[in-house]
Amino acid sequence: MPTGNVPPGEGPTGEADAAVAEICRRLDGLPLAIELAAARLRLLTPRQIADRLDDRFRLLTSGSRTVLPRQQTLRAVVDWSWDLLEPDERTLLRQVSVFAGGWDLAAAEALSPRAADTLGALVDKSLVVAAPTEDGEMRYRLLETIHEYATERAAEAPDLLAAAEAAHFTALTETAEPKLRSGEQLPWIDRLERDLDNIRAALHRTLVTAPDETAALRLVFAMGWFWWLRNHRPEGLAWAERAVALGDDPEDPADPRYWPRMRLRMLYFFLAIENHTVAELRDDPGTLALVRRVRSAFGDEPGPEAARFPGLLWPFTEALGEIPTEEPDELRALLDTALANCRRHGGDWEVGVTLMFRTHMVVDMPGTLADVDEDLAELRTLARRVGDRWMGAQIASAAAEAYMMRGRYEEAGADYEEALRLAREVGAHAESPFLLARLAEIAYRSGDMDTAGKGLAEASAEADRHHVRDARPFISFLSSAIALHRGEIDTACAHAEEASHLVEAGNPPPHFTAAVIGLAARVEAYGGGGAAAVASATTALRAARDARCADLIAATLGQGLAVALSLADEPAPAATVLAAVDSWRRELPRSVPELEEAEAVTARSLAALGAPGLAAARTAGEGLDLDGVLSLVRDLPGELPEDLPDDLSGGPSRDVPDGSPKDSPDGIRSN
Known part of the structure; x- marks a missing residue:
């Protein structure tokens, strides 16, 4: 671009050069257009010209008076080219202008049956640019000008656009939708990503420009799983909200709009829970009644509508209810009903996803893992049959969780790595921070704190990159545990407080809430909290009992109570509680940090009580269940607060006395 007309004082700086490059790119390298832009340098800087190119036909109007009239303005130049086109070429140019992000031949043919020949003529005249894609197809775009x-x-001729473009991309998304949950998903994901701007334009047309509820819902339903899978969840929620606003929900199931509106409401809940806390949704006065209506529609007498996405998610609407279900057996019963319905009316993917939800929940309940093993075997068969990488990642993650509970860290690590590979392959970026954090947890439980710390740093960066806020509580939790193991009490306290605040602001599962309370109590104990730390540890154990958490969680929190008792100078109860915990663990071995911590508690009790006293204290604990341990702590003479707290208030203390213990905290498993 000529620079001879640069105003005085405006040198070719880096910023000006960047603006000149932008001008040339946006004017598609057209020589006359660039010459017209250069003429504007008498009045404007390159940056000002670049910023005004959205209105280029008004801007570029000062060509040389010595050239032909058709060359004096950009509009005159393009008008002249337009006048030379055949009528069908003009028609196709008008039609393809609706495409926001390029198009393929099928999209053009949806607008005009003779598109191929006409498109070829426009390519020959350099008005349309053609370029091959990675999958060997040709893709087209218009020069920006x-x-x-x-x-x-x-x-000037809006009748030419009509609904053909929206219909084409509706058909595309509806064809792609089931493929996104199959072994064919990768090319279809790429296809939708390439046409995402066009799909957005079609959504805008059916939801905003020319509202059409039926057409809009077809597009929204076809895109729902894609939005969730590819981490476009806020955008998906925004489109779903617009669709909700198009009409009211019929009360009569015989109304043809009834089930589409119920499906839309379920999809809205699914996307909203990813962008709002449960508390925020419950605070909406209309939400509770709506939740009851949607829950009743899908769950009272489940049928085919409750055996496909998004209807199969109906059991989880209980979390949004006025009195949410926190009893695991109740949610287990809902999932059993949903699974039976999917086996009757759904396909392998629907059965697999519902069974996967139930398996994740059963892992968090008390009892053995025998049922989990049977479900995992079926899930692996279903995953191979379906071919969906997201589903495979979820199943590998569930298997890794079961392995980790049993202390089989090598196998757990392999499955978490497999889950991470599959999630990244399919572009499910919201899964990566959790899986990276779980790999860090395996390193922590194996005693490798350096690897665990590096893994958490990677998980944190991934959570920031993809805006995955739900991973934050566990990252803070495990960061606190690592710092505590290293004896960095103040750092552990800061991370524990952050985890507590995130738990209060969100809606984590009850077992994780109990784990956070227990970790805060541990930090408080190592910080010299004494009786107050014992009270907090007791609160955590009681929360695990009330929520019927998995045996591993109860054992972990029970050991935390033993630690708090030991550091509060209660060696006999500490030994008794630790012995009780040993009987709870069954086939669940201790991690390396837990082993070190249990040995330290035992050593302190032995030093204070002697061998006979330690043996007696341990014998007293061998038959104690969880309620027995809580009664034991409640009956300790006058040193503990009379009323033990039931919440997170206070958090761990930052007052760390000199010579504070440096024993390791236990690992904890959390979703």
Whole structure:
């Protein structure tokens, strides 16, 4: 671009050079357009010209008076080219101007049956650019200048656009939708990503420009799983909200709009829970009644509508209810009903996903893992049959969780790595921070704190990159545990407080809430909290009992209580509680940090009580269940607060006395 007309004092700086490059790119390298832009340098800087190119036909109007009239303005140049086109070429240019992100031949043919021949002529005349894609297909786009001009011309004949473009992309998304949950998903994901701007334009047309509820819902339903899978969840929620606003929900199931509206409401809940806390949704006065209506529609007499996405998610609407279900057996019963319905009316993917939800929940309940093993075997068979990488990642993650509970860290690590590979392959970026944090947890439980710390740093960066806020509580939790193991009490306290605040602001599962309370109590104990730390540890154990958490969680929190008692100078109860915990663990071995911590508690009790006293204290604990341990602590003479707290208030203390213990905290498993 010529620079001889640069105003005085405006040198070719790096910023000006960048603006000149932008001008040339946005003017598609057209020599005359660039010459017209250069003429504007008498009045404007390159940056000002670049910023005004959205209105290029008004801006670029000062060509040389010695050239032909058609060369004096950009509009005159393009008008002249337009006048030379055949009628069908003008028509196709108007039609393809609706495409926001390029198009393929099928999209053009949806607008015009003779598109191939006409498109070839426009490519020959350099008005359309053709370029092959990675999968061997040809993709087309308009030069930016031509696109703006064709859009103006299209406005002169709106009847040409009609609904053909929206219909084409509706058909595309509906064809892609089931493929996204199959072994064919990768090319279809790429296809939708390439046409995402066009799909957005179609959504805008059916939801905003020319509202059409039926057409809009078809697009929204076809895109729902894609939005969730590819981490476009806030955008998906925004489109779902617009769709909700198009009409009211019929009360009569015989109304043809009834089930589409119920499906829309379920999809809205699914996307909203990813962008709002449960508390925020419950605070909406209309939400509770709506939840009851949707829950009743899908769950009272489940049928085919409750055996496909998004209807199969109906059991989880209980979390949004006025009195949410926190009793695991109740949610287990709902999932059993949903699974039976999917086996009757759904396909392998629907059965697999519902069974996977139930398996994740059963892992968090008390009892053995025998049922989990049977379910995992079926899930692996289903995953191979379906071929969905997201589903495979979820199943590998569930298997890794079961392995980790049993202390089989090598196998757990392999499955978590497999889950991470599959999630990344399918672009399920919201899964990566959790899986990286779980791999860090395996390193922590194996005693490798350096690897655990590096893994958490990677998980944190991934959570920031993809805006995955739900991973934050566990990252803070495990960061606190690592710092505590290293004896960095103040750092452990800060991370524990952050985890507590995140738990209060969100809606984590009850077992994780109990684990956070227990970790805060541990930090408080190592910080010299004494009786107050014992009270907090007791609160955590009681929370695990009330929520019927998995045996591993109860054992972990029970050991935390033993630690707090030991550090509060209660060696006999500490030994008794530790012995009780040993009987709870069954086939669940201790991690390396837990082993070190249990040995330290035992050593302190032995030093204070002697061998006979330690043996007696341990014998007293061998038959104690969880309620017995809580009664034991409640009956300790006058040193503990009379009323033990039931919440997170206070958090761990930052007052760390000199010579504070440096024993390791236990690992904890959390979703």
